[in-house]
Amino acid sequence: xxxxxxxxxxxxxxxxxxxxxxxxxxxxxxxxxxxxxxxxxxxxxxxxxxxxxxxxxxxxxxxxxxxxxxxxxxxxxxxxxxxxxxxxxxxxxxxxxxxxxxxxxxxxxxxxxxxxxxxxxxxxxxxxxxxxxxxxxxxxxxxxxxxxxxxxxxxxxxxxxxxxxxxxxxxxxxxxxxxxxxxxxxxxxxxxxxxxxxxxxxxxxxxxxxxxxxxxxxxxxxxxxxxxxxxxxxxxxxxxxxxxxxxxxxxxxxxxxxxxxxxxxxxxxxxxxxxxxxxxxxxxxxxxxxxxxxxxxxxxxxxxxxxxxxxxxxxxxxxxxxxxxxxxxxxxxxxxxxxxxxxxxxxxxxxxxxxxxxxxxxxxxxxxxxxxxxxxxxxxxxxxxxxxxxxxxxxxxxxxxxxxxxxxxxxxxxxxxxxxxxxxxxxxxxxxxxxxxxxxxxxxxxxxxxxxxxxxxxxxxxxxxxxxxx
Ligand code: BES
Ligand code: ZN
Ligand code: ZN
Numbered sequence: 106x107x108x109x110x111x112x113x114x115x116x117x118x119x120x121x122x123x124x125x126x127x128x129x130x131x132x133x134x135x136x137x138x139x140x141x142x143x144x145x146x147x148x149x150x151x152x153x154x155x156x157x158x159x160x161x162x163x164x165x166x167x168x169x170x171x172x173x174x175x176x177x178x179x180x181x182x183x184x185x186x187x188x189x190x191x192x193x194x195x196x197x198x199x200x201x202x203x204x205x206x207x208x209x210x211x212x213x214x215x216x217x218x219x220x221x222x223x224x225x226x227x228x229x230x231x232x233x234x235x236x237x238x239x240x241x242x243x244x245x246x247x248x249x250x251x252x253x254x255x256x257x258x259x260x261x262x263x264x265x266x267x268x269x270x271x272x273x274x275x276x277x278x279x280x281x282x283x284x285x286x287x288x289x290x291x292x293x294x295x296x297x298x299x300x301x302x303x304x305x306x307x308x309x310x311x312x313x314x315x316x317x318x319x320x321x322x323x324x325x326x327x328x329x330x331x332x333x334x335x336x337x338x339x340x341x342x343x344x345x346x347x348x349x350x351x352x353x354x355x356x357x358x359x360x361x362x363x364x365x366x367x368x369x370x371x372x373x374x375x376x377x378x379x380x381x382x383x384x385x386x387x388x389x390x391x392x393x394x395x396x397x398x399x400x401x402x403x404x405x406x407x408x409x410x411x412x413x414x415x416x417x418x419x420x421x422x423x424x425x426x427x428x429x430x431x432x433x434x435x436x437x438x439x440x441x442x443x444x445x446x447x448x449x450x451x452x453x454x455x456x457x458x459x460x461x462x463x464x465x466x467x468x469x470x471x472x473x474x475x476x477x478x479x480x481x482x483x484x485x486x487x488x489x490x491x492x493x494x495x496x497x498x499x500x501x502x503x504x505x506x507x508x509x510x511x512x513x514x515x516x517x518x519x520x521x522x523x524x525x526x527x528x529x530x531x532x533x534x535x536x537x538x539x540x541x542x543x544x545x546x547x548x549x550x551x552x553x554x555x556x557x558x559x560x561x562x563x564x565x566x567x568x569x570x571x572x573x574x575x
Contacts (some may be wrong), residue, residue, distance in 0.1 A: 107232075109214050109250045113243050113487075116236035121198035122379030124190065125173040126182070129154045132175075147173070159190060164422045165290040172199070182213075184208045184479035187235070188545025191216035193267060205239045211556075213467025214250035248374055249411065249478075249559065252367035253552040257365035260537050260550025264339035264356040266312035268385035269306065272336050272362055273549035274386060276318045279366055283373035285322035285381075288355040291315065299386075299430070301411065304403050305337075308396035313338065315388035317427060322373050323380040326439075330379045331431035332369055335420045335443035336387035338361030342400055343390050343416030351447075358552060360537020361442035363386060364555050368440075371559050377488040379566050384429025384431055388428070392414070402500045406430060407523050415503030420445045421519045422504055428523040430541075438467070438565075439530040440522065440558055446521040449534040452485075458535035459485045459519040467529045467561075474560030482533070482557055485514060491519050535560070 127135050132154035136144060152160045152173070159174035172194065176186040187201075197289065206213065213235045221227030247524040259267060259275060273289055280287040291314055296303040299317050306315020315383035318336075337358035341347060345356070362385040369383040390446060397403070401413045403422065407429040411422065420443050431439050449459040460482040468484050475482040494515050497503035506515035514535050524530045539551040556574050 107217060107219070107254070109247045109254070110243075112214055112217060112232055113206040113210055113235050113237060114245060115240045116200060116238045116245070118455075119198060119236060121200040121236050122152045123171040123202045124187070125171060125202050126176050126179050126186070126197050126204055127173060128155050128176055128179050131179060133572050143483060150522065155482035157189075159438070165397050179204060179265065182207050182209045184212045185544050186212065188212035188216040191233050191235075192544065194233050196233060198236060200236040205242075206237055207239075207242070210235065210237065210242055210246040211249055212545040214246060215253060215291075218254055218257060218547060220257060220547075220549060222262070240488060241508070248371060249556055252371045252555060252559070255367045255370065256360070256537070256552035256555060257364040257395065257550040259366070260357045260360050262356070264389070268309075268389060269316050269336065271313075272338060272359060272385060272387045273316060273318050276320055276366055277338060277368050279373070279500070280320045280322075283322060283370070284420045285373060287318050288319040288321070290317045290319075299406055299426040300405050301405050301426045302386050302388055303320055304397040304401070305343075305390055305419045308343070308393040309389035309391040313389045313391070317430065318385040318387055319430075320369055320383040320565065322369075323378070325380060327378050327380045329382060329386065329434060329436040329441045329564075330562070331382045331434065331436040332365040332393045333384045333424060333427045333439060333441040334362035334386070335441075335445065336385045337420060337423065338387065338389045340390045340417070340419065341362060341392055343392060343419060344396050345416045354519070354538060357538050358390075358444050359387070360535060360550070361420075361533075363537065363550070364442035364533070364552065367552065367555055368558055368562075372562065375567070376565050378568065379562070382431060382434055382436060383404060384427045386427040388419075388423055390419045405523070409502055409522060410498035411498040412503045414497070414503045414507070418505040421516050422519055425523040432523070432525040432528060435525075438530065439524060439528055441531070442533045442535055442554065444537050445534045446516045447512040448516075449485075450536055452513060453483050453547075455536045455538065455540050456553070457481055457483045458533045459483060459513050460554070461485055461487050461534070462530065463521065464488060466529075466530035467531050470561040470564055471531055471557055474564065475554070475557035478560050479555040479557040480554065482554055485517070486513055487517055487521060489518070491515055497520055503519065530535065
């Protein structure tokens with residue numbers, strides 16, 4: 106396992122290869138400061154500061170080469186501006202000349218993530234270490250990276266090895282590490298207390314039995330914050346079975362659970378002064394003689410009856426019960442993460458989680474957190490005008506919209522019915538997956554919205570950061 110804390114180290118003047126950052130504006134000036142040999146080299150390789158490129162600058166001593174890379178603006182580094190270098194440079198120590206890496210520290214770490222648990226002969230490449238004099242920035246970047254790696258690992262692990270029991274194990278490890286209380290509800294108690302989680306998960310094999318996993322941590326008199334995650338360990342679609350292409354990636358349908366567990370770990374590791382209630386609704390949406398059916402009516406924990414229009418709209422069912430449970434403790438804030446709809450992907454693509462919120466200041470803080478951390482979100486409307494699409498003939502509400510329109514909005518509106526009126530609530534409809542790699546962001550399981558939410562929680566509750574708020 107990569108120890109991310111080894112990959113960024115305090116700069117005490119150790120020997121390290123320089124990384125020069127240049128942008129279009131400052132390039133000519135920078136070039137003037139290079140020697141004739143370096144200038145000739147850059148001219149020969151056709152280095153131009155207007156594209157995202159890098160070049161190796163040979164030194165007088167063959168061992169003393171340096172790197173030059175272009176960035177959009179040297180005064181405003183993005184999280185990803187060093188990520189490509191961290192991927193391709195050889196093992197060794199590096200330092201950015203004349204600038205603090207700032208946000209790029211995270212990208213440096215993120216680029217060195219690998220998931221090779223299932224490879225017989227994983228490729229080996231030694232660590233690329235970045236030095237910085239901004240020592241205070243190291244621990245926060247490492248903490249965010251550990252959380253990001255946890256999301257990626259949990260999502261990348263095949264469903265056979267990441268069923269509800271394995272999700273519970275992951276939650277247990279996190280709870281134990283921070284002295285938190287873990288409560289797991291399954292079997293008869295689940296059927297009684299959380300009928301929708303039970304119905305969705307009851308067709309699965311015994312060793313993948315459904316459960317509600319709760320982590321509680323923090324002082325009683327601190328503000329209560331609830332984090333709720335969709336933990337469908339595999340989504341076959343149920344009796345409304347998905348076609349092969351649609352099922353192929355469905356090991357990632359516990360991505361919401363992965364996000365809230367990682368967020369819970371960030372909260373606890375940093376000692377954020379909140380009373381944390383993290384809830385994961387874990388179930389496999391499987392097919393068997395005992396599977397729940399289209400047309401069944403489920404009685405939810407909240408008391409609302411739900412007619413099943415489509416067994417593939419299972420995420421909102423398990424979340425409905427978990428949100429109801431979260432609301433019972435009267436938190437001052439509820440945040441949920443779920444890989445809830447294909448429609449959110451159709452609208453926003455894989456990179457942008459859809460953000461829904463019943464509270465403008467919460468939405469604004471999340472959007473700002475996303476911008477600050479280069480973890481962007483896009484707010485979508487909780488448009489009540491579409492609530493009638495969830496009406497059904499025989500129950501209080503249906504789980505699938507009666508028209509193909511506005512699929513992500515109707516899913517969010519369904520969840521809203523299980524959140525107490527007046528409780529600020531944000532819902533992330535996230536993909537938790539990257540279909541193709543970008544610098545620092547490998548193909549596969551992805552944390553999308555995690556650091557935005559973390560930034561919001563820090564801005565609201567971290568006493569040290571509160572002063573930074575605009
Ligand atoms: N897990 C899926 C949503 C999903 C699909 C997320 C593809 C990311 C990529 C969810 O349980 C689902 O199947 N939703 C249905 C709902 C529909 C049946 C109302 C969907 O989005 O098609
Ligand atoms: Zn589904
Ligand atoms: Zn699903």
